[in-house]
Amino acid sequence: MSEKQSVTLADIVGAIEDFASPGLQEKWDNTGWQLCPLSPDAPCRGVMLCLDVTPEVVAEAVAEGCNLVVSHHPLIFKGLKHITGATPVERAVIAAISGGVAVYSSHTALDSTSRGVSRRLGEMLGLADMEVLVPRAEDSHTGFGVIGSFPAPLSVDDFIGRVKEVYGAAVVRRSDAPEGLTEVRRVALCSGSGGEFVTDAIALGADAYITSDTRYHDFVDFGKDILMVDTGHFESEICTKSIFSAVISEKFPTFAVRQSRAGRNPVRYV
Numbered sequence: 030m031s032e033k034q035s036v037t038l039a040d041i042v043g044a045i046e047d048f049a050s051p052g053l054q055e056k057w058d059n060t061g062w063q064l065c066p067l068s069p070d071a072p073c074r075g076v077m078l079c080l081d082v083t084p085e086v087v088a089e090a091v092a093e094g095c096n097l098v099v100s101h102h103p104l105i106f107k108g109l110k111h112i113t114g115a116t117p118v119e120r121a122v123i124a125a126i127s128g129g130v131a132v133y134s135s136h137t138a139l140d141s142t143s144r145g146v147s148r149r150l151g152e153m154l155g156l157a158d159m160e161v162l163v164p165r166a167e168d169s170h171t172g173f174g175v176i177g178s179f180p181a182p183l184s185v186d187d188f189i190g191r192v193k194e195v196y197g198a199a200v201v202r203r204s205d206a207p208e209g210l211t212e213v214r215r216v217a218l219c220s221g222s223g224g225e226f227v228t229d230a231i232a233l234g235a236d237a238y239i240t241s242d243t244r245y246h247d248f249v250d251f252g253k254d255i256l257m258v259d260t261g262h263f264e265s266e267i268c269t270k271s272i273f274s275a276v277i278s279e280k281f282p283t284f285a286v287r288q289s290r291a292g293r294n295p296v297r298y299v
Contacts, residue, residue: 036281038097039069041076042133044280045099045273049135049142053171059103060139063132064125073097076277078270079289080263082132083117087124089291096130099277101146101269103134139269143170146220149268150239151175153195154216162217163229174219174226174240176233182212185256192239192258197267200298202243202259204252213237213256220265227251241265263294 042062054060062069063082075095079086082104090098104121114120125132139145143161151159162174183191185206193201216237217230223240224247230238237256241264248257270288277286 036073036284037070038065038067038073038131040281041073041097041099041277041284042069044276045133045135046138048276049138049145051135051138053138053141053165055137058137059106060134060136063100063104063134064122065131066126066129067096067131069131071096073284075285075287077287077289078273079292080267080269081292082121082125082134083292084120084124085291086289087121087128087130089289090130091124091128093287095285095287096128098125098130098132099273100132100134101136101139101266101273103136104132135273139272140173140220141165141171146266146269146272147173147175147218149272150195150218150220150265151177151216153268154191154218155179156216162219162233163226174217174223174229176215176217176230176235178215179213182214184212185210188213188216188237188256189258192260196260196264198260198264201261202248204248204255204257206256207253210236210256221262227255227257231255239265261294261296263296267294 051060076097076099077090077095079100081102082098082100112119112122114123156177157180159175159177161172162176164172213236215235217235218239219226222242224243227238227247231254239258241260241262243259274286
């Protein structure tokens with residue numbers, strides 16, 4: 030029997046959970062199995078990786094012969110009182126069950142693990158000597174965000190350009206540079222919605238803080254103390270697909286892993 034045929038749904042999920050333990054998730058989160066129409070011990074014919082589980086992603090998985098979708102954002106986040114197809118979430122649930130596609134999501138567990146989303150972004154930017162920005166009390170190597178330094182400082186304009194390139198962001202929202210800041214060396218960042226951690230970045234002496242979904246009043250309140258850059262939520266987390274891919278491929282080198290092309294940024298910049 031080939032490796033592809035012998036790998037089960039549970040085997041794939043086990044590799045992800047070894048990398049990002051569900052125990053790291055926040056209390057409000059829903060990391061874990063979202064749907065499993067088949068037994069977890071059923072053979073996995075292929076896995077489709079995405080940021081958001083949409084009806085289009087499920088259709089893509091079915092068309093590509095994948096019976097497992099792995100996402101960063103949970104498909105089922107708020108409780109479903111009915112499944113009638115009235116919303117995209119309900120339609121994705123119906124399509125997955127009808128198509129025999131299991132869905133697993135690793136959300137804040139993947140954010141908080143020691144080699145998670147923010148650390149991947151820091152590596153992509155070229156930061157060195159990274160530490161966790163907001164460590165968990167139980168383990169200082171896990172938690173939200175990272176802070177690190179460039180080997181050599183960048184001008185503010187070059188820094189903004191690097192952020193846009195690395196995140197694949199056509200545009201970013203940013204504050205003015207604080208008075209006297211002409212170069213950026215020490216940088217804090219948090220994938221997803223991390224505006225609440227800007228004060229931690231300031232306290233740790235960061236020149237700049239990168240995150241998404243930043244509130245207007247955060248720019249007002251903290252923009253004079255630190256260079257704030259908002260990349261957009263999708264742009265800050267789309268790298269989760271490559272993280273999942275690396276985790277699965279390392280454990281099962283010849284297994285069919287596909288990164289969704291149907292999953293698109295719902296936000297348009299005009």
